[in-house]
Amino acid sequence: MTDPTDQAGANAADAPIADLSFDDALAALQKTVAELEAGGQRLERSIALYERGVALHERCAKLLAEAELKVQQLVTRAGGALEAIDVTPDNARDAE
Numbered sequence: 001m002t003d004p005t006d007q008a009g010a011n012a013a014d015a016p017i018a019d020l021s022f023d024d025a026l027a028a029l030q031k032t033v034a035e036l037e038a039g040g041q042r043l044e045r046s047i048a049l050y051e052r053g054v055a056l057h058e059r060c061a062k063l064l065a066e067a068e069l070k071v072q073q074l075v076t077r078a079g080g081a082l083e084a085i086d087v088t089p090d091n092a093r094d095a096e
Contacts, residue, residue: 018059020056029056036050
């Protein structure tokens with residue numbers, strides 16, 4: 001039986017970093033860090049892994065920031081129901 005996380009990891013390795021979901025980017029980052037920590041790579045491979053790790057970290061940070069903005073942008077409608085407003089960092093309003 002195939003582990004679904006292995007399949008997700010394979011898909012994440014093929015997809016451009018900008019298209020990865022948070023979970024896929026985090027899994028790819030963890031795999032990249034583990035490979036770097038294992039050592040034994042040529043210098044060029046280590047540099048490529050480090051660059052990929054930085055890009056994956058930035059993707060995760062961006063997605064977390066967007067999720068935080070969505071949570072901050074929840075507004076109360078009449079009757080106390082919550083409504084989520086889609087926002088991006090560029091058009092977020094002050095949450096205060």
